[in-house]
Amino acid sequence: MNNSPFRPITERGETIIEAIADDPSGTLLASDFDGTLSPIVDDPEAAHIHPEAHRAFARVAALVGQPAIITGRGLASVRRLGRLDNTPGLERLLVKSQYGVETWDASTDTITEPPLPPQVAQAREAMAALLEQWAADGVDVEGIGLEDKGRALGVHTRRTATPDATLERLREPVVALAADLGLHLEPGRLVWELRATPGTKAQALDAVLDLHGSRVAVMIGDDLADVTAFDRLHELEGRGMRVAAVASASDGEQPVVAESADVLCDGPAGVAAWLDAVAEAIEARRP
Structure with a gap:
C-alpha cells in the first residue's frame, strides 16, 4: 500500500476526514472488529484488539457523536477481546454484535438480546x-x-x-x-x-443511525459482511449525508471489499493511523 499506512482511493475518501472535523458531534464512526481492530489469527478466541487500534479508536470515540462497533462476534467475546469495558473514551460506545441481534450500550451498561436459539x-x-x-x-x-x-x-x-x-x-x-x-x-x-438470524451489518448500521441521526457516517471493515454496510453508506450519500467506507486491507482480504471502499488501510495498524488522522483533524479545530 505504497509507503503510507492508509490511502484514500475515491473523492469520498479524500474528503471524509475534513467532513468529520467539520461536524464531529454529528458523526457516526462504526467499525468491525476481526481483521479491522484486531488482527486475523488462527484461533478466533485469541484475536485480541491491536494495541494501537485500541488506543486510536478510544481517542476518536471520545471526539465524535456516536462511536460504534458492528460485528458478527458474540457480545461477551468482543467486549473481552476488545478490552471495551472501563476504557476512557469508550463511555458512549454502542456495540451491535451478532449482526445487530445483541446490543450493548456502554453509556447505560444495558444489554439487549433475545434467547439463544437451539x-x-x-x-x-x-x-x-x-x-x-x-x-x-x-x-x-x-x-x-x-x-x-x-x-x-x-x-x-x-x-x-x-x-x-x-x-x-x-x-x-x-x-x-x-x-x-x-x-x-x-x-x-x-x-x-x-x-440463526439473517440480519446484515447494513441493518445494524441503520439501527445505529436511527438512534443517532448522524449527518456524517463511516464504516470500517475488512470482509464480505462489511460490504453490505459499505453499500448502505453509499446509498445514504444520495440523501445528503457525508459518508465513507474504510477497508482494512489485511492479508487475505477479498477483492470486493477493496472495490467497495473509499479508503484502504494496511490492516489494523493502518486503521489506527487513519483514526489518529481523524482525531488530529478534529483536535486542530478546537479553540
Missing part, C-alpha cells in the same frame, strides 16, 4: 459428527475449527494445510446443514458461518 448447538453437533466421519474415512480434517458464537457457528479452515480447498470441500455439507436447520449461511474469510 439450532446453533445442533449445527455444532452435526459438524463434529461429520468431521469425525471424514477422519474415519481418511480425510484430513486437521485444523478445521468450530467456533460456537451462541447465535452462530463458524467453521474455520485457516489452520488447515489447504485452507481454500478445505473450505470448498465443506461447501456442500454446510449448505445442506443450513437448509436442514433453517440457518442463514454467510461466507467469510476462510470460514463458513451458520447463523
Whole structure:
C-alpha cells in the first residue's frame, strides 16, 4: 500500500476526514472488529484488539457523536477481546454484535438480546459428527475449527494445510446443514458461518443511525459482511449525508471489499493511523 499506512482511493475518501472535523458531534464512526481492530489469527478466541487500534479508536470515540462497533462476534467475546469495558473514551460506545441481534450500550451498561436459539448447538453437533466421519474415512480434517458464537457457528479452515480447498470441500455439507436447520449461511474469510438470524451489518448500521441521526457516517471493515454496510453508506450519500467506507486491507482480504471502499488501510495498524488522522483533524479545530 505504497509507503503510507492508509490511502484514500475515491473523492469520498479524500474528503471524509475534513467532513468529520467539520461536524464531529454529528458523526457516526462504526467499525468491525476481526481483521479491522484486531488482527486475523488462527484461533478466533485469541484475536485480541491491536494495541494501537485500541488506543486510536478510544481517542476518536471520545471526539465524535456516536462511536460504534458492528460485528458478527458474540457480545461477551468482543467486549473481552476488545478490552471495551472501563476504557476512557469508550463511555458512549454502542456495540451491535451478532449482526445487530445483541446490543450493548456502554453509556447505560444495558444489554439487549433475545434467547439463544437451539439450532446453533445442533449445527455444532452435526459438524463434529461429520468431521469425525471424514477422519474415519481418511480425510484430513486437521485444523478445521468450530467456533460456537451462541447465535452462530463458524467453521474455520485457516489452520488447515489447504485452507481454500478445505473450505470448498465443506461447501456442500454446510449448505445442506443450513437448509436442514433453517440457518442463514454467510461466507467469510476462510470460514463458513451458520447463523440463526439473517440480519446484515447494513441493518445494524441503520439501527445505529436511527438512534443517532448522524449527518456524517463511516464504516470500517475488512470482509464480505462489511460490504453490505459499505453499500448502505453509499446509498445514504444520495440523501445528503457525508459518508465513507474504510477497508482494512489485511492479508487475505477479498477483492470486493477493496472495490467497495473509499479508503484502504494496511490492516489494523493502518486503521489506527487513519483514526489518529481523524482525531488530529478534529483536535486542530478546537479553540
